Amino acid sequence: MINLRERGAFHIFFSGLFKRKRYSKYQQTNQNVHSEKLSSIDHYPLYPDLSMNIQVLQQMFHHAPDLVIRHFEFAGKGTKAALVYVDGLTDKNSISRNVLSAMTQSSFDPKNGLPTTVGDVEEVHSWKSIENALFAGDSALFIQGETKAFLLDTKGWPQRAIEDPKLETSLKGAHQGFVETGSQNVAMLRRYIPNRELIIKELTVGVRGKSKVFIVYLGDVASEEVLQELEDRIKQIQMDVIINTGELSELIEDNPYSPFPQFILTERPDATASQILQGRFAVIVDRSPSVLIAPVTLMSFLQSIDDYSTRWLAASLIRLLRFFAFMITLFLPSTYVAVISYNYEVIPLKLFLSIAESRVVVPFPPIIEALLMEVTIEMMREAGVRLPAPIGQTVGIVGGIVIGQAAVQAGIVSNIMVIIVSATAIGSFIIPNYDMGTAIRMLRFPMMLLAVMFGSVGIMIGAMTLIAHLISLESLGTPYASPLAPFRFADMKDSFIRFPLWKMITRPKSVRNIQSNRQGKPKR
Numbered sequence: 001m002i003n004l005r006e007r008g009a010f011h012i013f014f015s016g017l018f019k020r021k022r023y024s025k026y027q028q029t030n031q032n033v034h035s036e037k038l039s040s041i042d043h044y045p046l047y048p049d050l051s052m053n054i055q056v057l058q059q060m061f062h063h064a065p066d067l068v069i070r071h072f073e074f075a076g077k078g079t080k081a082a083l084v085y086v087d088g089l090t091d092k093n094s095i096s097r098n099v100l101s102a103m104t105q106s107s108f109d110p111k112n113g114l115p116t117t118v119g120d121v122e123e124v125h126s127w128k129s130i131e132n133a134l135f136a137g138d139s140a141l142f143i144q145g146e147t148k149a150f151l152l153d154t155k156g157w158p159q160r161a162i163e164d165p166k167l168e169t170s171l172k173g174a175h176q177g178f179v180e181t182g183s184q185n186v187a188m189l190r191r192y193i194p195n196r197e198l199i200i201k202e203l204t205v206g207v208r209g210k211s212k213v214f215i216v217y218l219g220d221v222a223s224e225e226v227l228q229e230l231e232d233r234i235k236q237i238q239m240d241v242i243i244n245t246g247e248l249s250e251l252i253e254d255n256p257y258s259p260f261p262q263f264i265l266t267e268r269p270d271a272t273a274s275q276i277l278q279g280r281f282a283v284i285v286d287r288s289p290s291v292l293i294a295p296v297t298l299m300s301f302l303q304s305i306d307d308y309s310t311r312w313l314a315a316s317l318i319r320l321l322r323f324f325a326f327m328i329t330l331f332l333p334s335t336y337v338a339v340i341s342y343n344y345e346v347i348p349l350k351l352f353l354s355i356a357e358s359r360v361v362v363p364f365p366p367i368i369e370a371l372l373m374e375v376t377i378e379m380m381r382e383a384g385v386r387l388p389a390p391i392g393q394t395v396g397i398v399g400g401i402v403i404g405q406a407a408v409q410a411g412i413v414s415n416i417m418v419i420i421v422s423a424t425a426i427g428s429f430i431i432p433n434y435d436m437g438t439a440i441r442m443l444r445f446p447m448m449l450l451a452v453m454f455g456s457v458g459i460m461i462g463a464m465t466l467i468a469h470l471i472s473l474e475s476l477g478t479p480y481a482s483p484l485a486p487f488r489f490a491d492m493k494d495s496f497i498r499f500p501l502w503k504m505i506t507r508p509k510s511v512r513n514i515q516s517n518r519q520g521k522p523k524r
Contacts, residue, residue: 044127050080050144057084060131067134072100074115076107085139091156094118095139099152108143120153132210159184165267167434172309177267182212182286185269189216189282192273197221203234205248209241212286213248216272221279223512226295226476230281244288254474259443261435262475264293264300271305279513295478297510298470299495301436302326307498316497323496325427329440332427333370334451334459336420340366342455358414367452369413373421374445381425482510 047053054069061067066087073080083099098117106115114121124130125148130140137155162184165177178185186200199219204210213234217227233252242248245265253262266272267290272282275293283292293300302322307315339347340355347355362369380399387395404422407413424444431437443466450458473480483491491508493499506516 046125046127046142046147046149048145048147050082050142053142053149054082056127057130060127061134070100072104074103074108075105079108080144081108082142083139084134084142085154086134086137089135089137089157090139090154094154094156099139099141099154110146114141114150116152118152118154122151123148124151125149136210162188168266168268168271168305168432170268170304170306170309173268173305174270176269178269178272178284178289178291180287180289182214182284185284185291186214186216188269189273189276192269193218193276198276201231203231205234205237205239206241207238211242213242214284214286216276216282216284218276218279221277221507221513221515222281223279223514226478226512227281229476230283230294234283242285245283245285245290245292246288248283248285249292254476258469258473259439260298260470260473260480261301261433261439262294262296262473262480264296264433265290265435266293267291268305274305274308275300277507277518279507279511279515295474295476295511296480297475297478297482298480299483301433302431303494304432308501312498312500319498320496322430322432325430326440328427329424329431329437330444330447331459331463332424333374333420333444334447334462335456336417337366337370337448338451338455338459341452355414355416358416361411362414363411364413365452366417367448369417370420370448371445373407373413373417374424374448377421377425378441478510478512483508 044056047056057067057069064086068085068087070083071080072083081103083095085095102116103114108115122133124133130149130151133151134140137157139152139154141150141152143150159181160179162176162179164175168177176188178188190198195218197219199215199217201215203213203215205213215227215230215234230252234248237248237251239247239251249261249263249265250256255262264275272291272293276282280296281294283294285292302319307319310318340359344352364372376399380396383399384396404418408415408418428437428441431440447459447462450462452458454461470481471479471485479486482488483495488509490506491510493504494508502519505519507513507518509516
């Protein structure tokens with residue numbers, strides 16, 4: 001039986017629940033009404049009465065305490081005006097010096113234009129344009145008697161200085177990296193390619209927040225067909241906001257289920273300029289310090305800007321070393337598991353005895369030992385990336401000591417496994433592109449599982465599957481495995497080895513450029 005006190009508690013609980021439901025429904029209804037009201041404001045005209053325009057603005061931005069409205073009067077006839085901007089997104093010195101100071105000391109005459117020294121002034125007649133401009137850092141000027149507004153370029157949000165790229169360090173390249181402002185990134189590219197054929201096409205992406213996207217290419221070199229495909233994919237994006245270039249890359253890539261990256265994300269202006277000169281496209285997303293390069297091939301991920309600033313023999317040797325590291329990272333752990341589990345007859349006798357001696361105290365099978373060590377290495381790598389630099393180095397040293405000595409002495413892993421994991425980790429660090437290095441590290445796990453199930457046959461199955469996938473993969477319609485599949489002899493000059501620069505007369509054919517020569521024939 002439920003006593004009166006319990007009945008009272010039930011009554012309070014359910015009545016509160018229903019009240020919350022009613023309140024939520026009321027709140028949702030209010031939000032819908034508010035959204036409809038705001039969307040209807042976009043269709044309002046601009047009034048000649050200044051006070052009515054200010055009322056509309058206050059309705060639109062009633063949740064924006066950083067919106068600033070400065071009332072003033074022009075000199076002479078005393079025409080009333082109001083300057084509106086969002087605090088924090090504008091340059092206050094420019095507003096004070098180029099706008100307010102100039103206008104309060106001059107009279108307004110519609111025939112002579114605005115008395116201001118701001119570089120860019122635009123007339124608009126819609127509230128939607130005013131809203132977008134205010135959130136982009138511009139200021140809006142409303143004048144009594146005018147049925148239009150003036151947008152003044154007063155952008156001035158917080159910016160960081162240009163720094164050395166952190167993910168793509170270079171020994172001989174420039175020490176400048178892209179920043180979060182799209183116009184500055186475009187200016188950096190213009191310094192490398194001061195040519196009128198450098199085309200910059202501006203698009204806007206995002207439903208709730210507009211993001212500027214710039215496509216940069218050489219008009220007389222790049223393929224129109226690839227450009228059209230790239231533009232179509234970007235224009236089809238219907239997301240609220242594009243935060244960074246990585247999101248854009250995932251939305252426009254050819255095969256989203258492939259483990260391999262299909263675009264290069266770089267933070268180096270010199271590397272981007274080099275790719276544009278080869279006939280590729282650079283996509284700059286405002287507010288992101290990374291630039292997307294398309295179309296690309298598998299070979300592109302194993303090239304570095306230092307390859308072209310060192311002598312070709314040394315550059316070719318380093319490039320071969322990268323391919324060797326690529327294979328080591330992908331196949332060494334699975335090969336160890338296959339050899340120890342199935343094909344131990346291929347191991348020389350002395351080496352086999354040494355491995356057996358080190359493994360005699362290890363209680364786990366080779367696959368468990370390998371997975372344990374590889375997962376530990378990945379955890380240490382991720383911890384080192386997330387922690388501040390001094391702490392990350394300490395974690396690396398401590399982790400190395402624990403894995404290298406303590407785990408072996410405790411009999412958890414063998415010495416040979418420590419060597420295998422260390423060689424794999426060093427090999428992954430040699431790959432110059434972070435996204436490709438991550439893809440290879442991820443693929444070694446299924447390769448180890450195939451090795452423990454089928455031995456060397458499993459490794460061959462995995463390798464054949466990867467080769468078939470790479471041959472079928474495309475980047476903006478360009479074969480990913482080029483110049484190997486399809487085979488293009490001319491493009492082999494800049495693949496496994498780098499020919500001398502005076503031998504590379506033509507641009508890569510894999511990017512389908514319309515003008516192939518990039519230098520005249522050498523006299524030597």
